[in-house]
Amino acid sequence: MSPLSSGLLGDLDPTSDRAVFRQIADQLREAIDRGRFREGEKLPSEAELVDHYGVSRMTVRNSFSILQGEGLVHAEHGKGVFVRPRPPVRRLASDRFARRHRDQGKSAFIVEADAAGSHPQVDSLEVQEEKASQDISARLGSVRRVLARRRRYLLDGRPVEFATSYLPLDIARGTQIAEPNPGPGGIYARLEELGHRLDHFEEEIRARMPSPDEVRTLRLAAGVPVIHLIRTAFDAEKRPVEVCDTVMAADAYVLAYQLPAT
Amino acid sequence: MSPLSSGLLGDLDPTSDRAVFRQIADQLREAIDRGRFREGEKLPSEAELVDHYGVSRMTVRNSFSILQGEGLVHAEHGKGVFVRPRPPVRRLASDRFARRHRDQGKSAFIVEADAAGSHPQVDSLEVQEEKASQDISARLGSVRRVLARRRRYLLDGRPVEFATSYLPLDIARGTQIAEPNPGPGGIYARLEELGHRLDHFEEEIRARMPSPDEVRTLRLAAGVPVIHLIRTAFDAEKRPVEVCDTVMAADAYVLAYQLPAT
DNA sequence: CTCGCCCACTCGTCTAGATACCTAAAGGAG
């Protein structure tokens, strides 16, 4: 028996002001919210909905495109439209850069993912000197050129984060920070060895829809925003010593912060 | 002269694998990025693009819908499609709940907005006792019922944030916290007066596409995600005394945090 | 039994209209 004859979806209200494709989207959304369609489950095909509602195919596709924009479903060519499963989220705690997390050989990302039972991976590592953008230059205190360290992070094969660290050349040039592998404890450990004892970090968080580039790099589904995090590290002399620009798939992250009530 | 004859947009590449509507979207996006169309400016109409590219109207509309999903443009019925202006952002600093910001008569939101030269407004204030959701109950330490304070914040008439505070009844019932106007310094000031000296806050941040409800409440344009912030306030005895659930228009906010490097 | 082909089903793209409704400006009635 077709799923549509079993009363999962209702009828249209021809007297309603609401556009037909919105009504269909509403019904599908509600069915998903109520769990009538579970995560990963296939929705009725376009043809089935065309029959059920007696509308044209473009109207049905219009409904699907609404739900895609909301990040509720995703279409797979040749297979169908599916309820988008919620991926496991990675929780970034505000103490993630504490020194006590820095004494191991592996990076925080690897350690944490291993602990969570996922398979971590770091990708497209790229280290080079380049001209600082206006924004980066301002954040680092008017430097012209910087060392840029780019890398992509994946969990179980899925890209979740793309990050670029920028450091002033007078600090990083010729050190292990300029090597692809910065060594145990990462670049923050190296910075401290170089005499830049870290004092505090400042983080700026924005959320927005991804650019086409970011969609490609993070293999983002339709309707998934990105979290854009810009972190500046300051040493004990209050000098900015690193800016890290990170773009994260928003469906893969929860950021957690602890604030004093001082 | 039509904007289209002046070379703002190129031609299609019929040999490309890329779908025609994506090529058109690419060209429009690039023109916007390069500043050929400025913020708030009107893009060529559907009819003009139909003529220019020699495609059908649905194809052009498809291109526009891509750009809308990216939050780059918005359509106004009967007027045209416009480059979406970036609204002024409100910066939330991590010390925004510090005691020194609590000694004035007005709420932090009002004071800060006034300082920024915008017209702040608080709206749809609602205070009631209700059953705690599972999540809220867990965060407050297994309470059954809570006092809920809902309100919407607007800047220059635009809704930017919708927040609900939940407090355990044994703390809030019968106090000024249960009144629509909690008095100078807000509910945190009242909590401290009631002997719950605040110790620290925990914040969880997610970003996602809005639900249709949130689109309505925050009057969100297509392609604008929301930032979902859940803050828990702890008193000196490490007891959770308030949970605040906030949904913000992502294009109106930057969150800023300062972290110790300890 | 296995491999490869075919076919049914599915979504992706595009066309060519029709009707509805919104907006703003022009023009006419009063």
Add this chain to the structure above:
DNA sequence: CTCCTTTAGGTATCTAGACGAGTGGGCGAG
């Protein structure tokens, strides 16, 4: 001069159909 109507030019919605292309199962040849 003011107010209403008209009209031109916009987007919103919907239809009906065509072709393309990915997926996976069935079936026949070997």
